[in-house]
Amino acid sequence: MRRSLTSLLVLLGLTLAAVPEGHAQSADRKTAISLSGSAYQYKGNFGSNFWDWSSNNYGPGIGVNRYLTSGLDLGLHLGYVELKGNQNAANFFNTNVVHGNLALKLKLNNGWAIKEDAVIQPYLLLAPGLTYLSREGQIRGRNTDENTTHFDAFGAAGINFRLSDGIGLFVQTGQHIPLNANIDGEPNRDVNSFDDRFLQHTVGVNIAFGKPKDTDGDGVPDRKDKCPNTPTGVAVDPNGCPLDRDADGVPDYQDKCPDEKGLANLEGCPDRDSDGVRDGDDKCPDTPGKVELAGCPDADNDGVADPDDKCPDTPAGTQVDATGCPLVLDQDNDGIIDSLDRCPDTPAGARVDANGCPRVVNPKIKALEKPVRFRTNSTIIERSSYPALNKMVRVLKDSTDYSLRVTGHADSRGTDEYNQGLSERRAEAVRQYFTSRGVDANRIITEGKGESEPAAPNTSPANMSRNRRVEFKFDFVPAPAPQL
Known part of the structure; x- marks a missing residue:
């Protein structure tokens, strides 16, 4: 026994x-x-x-x-x-x-x-x-x-x-x-x-025996942890979530103002005037202002904060000095001072006339801006397009103040990435046609739009043919910077 x-x-x-x-x-x-x-x-x-x-x-x-x-x-x-x-x-x-x-x-x-x-x-x-x-x-x-x-x-x-x-x-x-x-x-x-x-x-x-699984090592078992991916070393509550003593939804370890209830987009800091600038950085914390002006307002939008603006009613668009008062300048840098400039907002580099207004492309030259089309997945220029391209070559040689923008497009077949590259190669093929005939390469600007700007819906072969194209736009060569 x-x-x-x-x-x-x-x-x-x-x-x-x-x-x-x-x-x-x-x-x-x-x-x-x-x-x-x-x-x-x-x-x-x-x-x-x-x-x-x-x-x-x-x-x-x-x-x-x-x-x-x-x-x-x-x-x-x-x-x-x-x-x-x-x-x-x-x-x-x-x-x-x-x-x-x-x-x-x-x-x-x-x-x-x-x-x-x-x-x-x-x-x-x-x-x-x-x-x-x-x-x-x-x-x-x-x-x-x-x-x-x-x-x-x-x-x-x-x-x-x-x-x-x-x-x-x-x-x-x-x-x-x-x-x-x-x-x-x-x-x-x-x-x-x-x-x-x-x-x-x-x-x-x-x-x-053993101990419960605690993936993030915060002392709260995974089965009870409502925040199972808390970073190592962060203090947590009984549910395993990071402490948030001001209860603003931003955990203390990410909260730049952990004792003041604030906003998540301001890293937990308050913004009592709701202008997007946290109070600690806001030079005008009780008046809504602009972020770029440290939270202070700019009533005349001249870029100078109202507390520093000695000319608070400057007309819109007027260039001002550090005190907010107007400057006598050529704000569009077209060589015509603002007091004589009938078009003071001319885009930078545009050719202008004596009044400071942009020069207009000759309508007969504008009429040459007809698209050139391509076969599917091809960058080869059709011979039928040569006459039209040669006319543009003559314009560029005869009028040296003109430039030409060449924009390539593709239909919707293929991926976005491939069509973007194809459109750029088509524009470059046309650029080479011009430069091979003596046109200064600096006067030919190329870009590709992929399939993003169709001329017609990509719903039929005929429409897709219209979308496989290169378009043209004549402009003036940017004017040299004026000597002040």
């Missing part, structure tokens, strides 16, 4: 050693070991000790439990006890019982009725297994020593009390029915297989 008991204990040790350490018996910690003590109560041919606490036999137990889901655990439980019975000197038994059960634990703290991390966690246990009996005794003076093994049907109910994330105290009561077992050795048996059985009342502790 002792040799068999030793073998079972060695088997228990090997089983425990083979179980990998997990993250504990919960969604965070999935493996636990239980240590327990039990009171056993026999029922058989010698009578029933069920619920008779004065007749208890006591024994230790150990188990390994593995979390499967929020409502189900799997466990291997082993226990030992010596059951005893004595009617008289001729009728007695001492039976060593070793039982091993593979347990399915149905947990009521599955998140539906009771929270998974509740303090009180009731459960039901269904645990088939094997029971080994090693009996010494006598019945009516005859020796009944025997060693047997039986299938054990075991069911129980219990409550686990959660003491911490890794430790729980449990109490449990259940009944073992080792089929066809003869615990007391009485040869006169009942007709069924259940006449000898025993209750097991258990108190024990579950010890979980």
